[in-house]
Amino acid sequence: MDQTQPAPHSWGRYPISRPANVITPYWRDELPDLSQCELSILPYGYGRSYGDSCLNDGGILLDMHHLNRLQSFDPATGLIRCEAGVSFAQILDVVVPHGWFLPVSPGTKFVSVGGAIANDVHGKNHHKAGTFGCHVTQFALLRSSGEQLICSPTQNSELFCATIGGLGLTGLILWAEFQLKRIVNPYIDMESIRFESLDEFFALSEESDQKYEYSMSWVDLLVGGDRLCRGRFMRGNNNQDPALNEKVPGQPLPLAIPIDFPSIVLNSLTIKAFNQLYHNVQLSKEMHKVVPYNPFFYPLDSIYEWYRMYGKRGFLQYQFVVPFETAREAMREVLGRIRSSGEGSFLTVLKTFGAVKSPGMLSFPRPGLTLALDFSYHGRKTLRLLDDLDHCIIQSGGVVYPAKDARMSPESFQTYYPQWQNFAQYIDPKFSSSFWRRVTSSSIEEPIPVASRSNNIF
Template identity: 70%
Template structure:
């Protein structure tokens, strides 16, 4: 895949990038979408198309090298809100931050949220995002009731569990390849106030994580663990297990939320800034800042769900070369042993992950055809990009995940091979028939190699990046 040095580490907004800043590729054209009734003429577009909003995918699933990007971030209006039923309808470019500003004061919350609120509703559907409550409520797609999908032939299709059902299932988790989502409707979660009752529990081994997780699954809606992998030894890791529930006190609804003033990382740090020693130092401090084994407190939703949103542009901590996030799951049947082997391999590599998150997924099926979450144990890590050394490590991890019967998350991937993807997601062939003939991405061309041209109603469409 081509890298353009002149864009290395660039922050200019007119060059769509992923959050990891790897790979850096250049689209041929960026077309902003402002109105649902003023849309581009597809017949005049010769390159492939991909929707893009805020670039919070980590790899190349949101990139389209040499093609056209539809920037939908301005397609950001609310359409309707049923405050009695908690049913919200909005355009696809509305961010979760905008949704929260609207609904939280009215006693509602997002049914599912990832670790950042700066994602679009369309992106949440396209990646079928999940969060700390997957074991209780499944993915975001489980709460989507309908959406309008624009196809390149001009069809505007209403998709729901009962109408255009196949396209509904293909679009949820479909990586933006089935067409352009114009608006979506989804159900919210009622809350008494915007606060979370949280337990923070220190654990000293992988076995202890499993014990705490097991005891927490039934009674806590939100569970996740921060993990330090650099301790080594037979215990393999240590960390903090966070679990919580929405606070139910009506009185707290009147307590104003404290405003968080975000920090800003103004410049790319030197590439050597995040290394094994500095990550070890951070992990040591973060682990020991909590002295008691267990701490219970009530905090607002913002620091509980979105701790890293308080550091704007934190990707710059990894320097100009960027980083690769590696997120995978292994099924419960062999999760203990497989996770131990994978952790040992990561520790041997000497690659320190600044942010490592461990969580169990539940058994609520997603409506999405290509959705990533399924029952199992999930680990997400960030690796500074150090060239072949980093890619070789990911090759080994892919092999181990494959052997364990697991899979890797496409929205966080910038590396996996076509063979790996097609093994992780054998349903890709069924999905492929629903791809819009004018839509493509750098990710899809990498994991499902394409012919030299794509056929459309108007003739052959050149495929960029080949």
């Protein structure tokens, strides 16, 4: 077991965090006696959360990524059990040759199973499969009292629901079991369609939700006018040709960003130029291809430490979901405030969430339109913009994703998630995080009012 004092950061590199200690066990019998820890504890995986939900400033981080052993895998049923530090990349290497795939995956495979449960991650197939937590059958949770609990929908079910999406606060996940998805081969039938307005995006989404397992869009928010946005709509299904199972996908040459870009590199002009290029590089309206799963699900994983493009100060990701009823008005207001602020989002993803409900008590996805934006951190200017966007999202009846947040106020969080006080009773008394202390540092007597969805809310 290692005990060191590095300064781990989240993927966005904001805020700066200095834990008092980082403990790295290699075997489960090396785990410390949690009851004897004088400082607060938080599990840490691969640091792919964007905000401070994976940080514990002044406390203890338990770096779990060496507890990464597969315990069982049934190639006949697709049921897999592994330690919490196992990455999705490890799982894919084992199960894809046997005709199985992850039931749900975020945009990177370099996340731990424990982190996927704690953040209840979602992916391109939410409208069909819901969140990762929907496919978890059971896990073992170690509490600071020393008690080890098996949690499932029928056993310790309340802790099961609190831990899924519980941001690592209910205890230490030792191992987890979940159900994989059957595939014929490791390829995707992909379509990429250029669209020129938000209305066209909604039409494509409605059509695709019925016929396609996976969908998402890259969008350009700086076009202005009534169109609101334009972009490329990507949708796909698992290819069904057994012959392709013999064709091993080629691995792209890995790229790396070895230095931090100067802050001047990403500005409104360069972002606008990139958007123009990326939108027009696809010459035809529609493109059909059969592609390996890696570039379809994980395009950025081929660029090591891509967060360096945002410079030393890092960036903030802001992801929200708003109900379909208020989505157009909310998008109009959000995009207007972004344009008037002079800030620009380099990587922007738009998609819809379906109605599959997660068991997670604090789970983020719900039916509606979700937008994820990346903003270079420019100090108070950026923080003011995101505070303004919080107001828009609250007024439209939406919520912001805690796993990607680094700055929301207690008032905003407690309005987004009024169930937070019920959740708090399941937090292990020894566990805490920078995020949780920030968003519960004060309470509010009345939630910020949400305008009636039947009215013009802006």
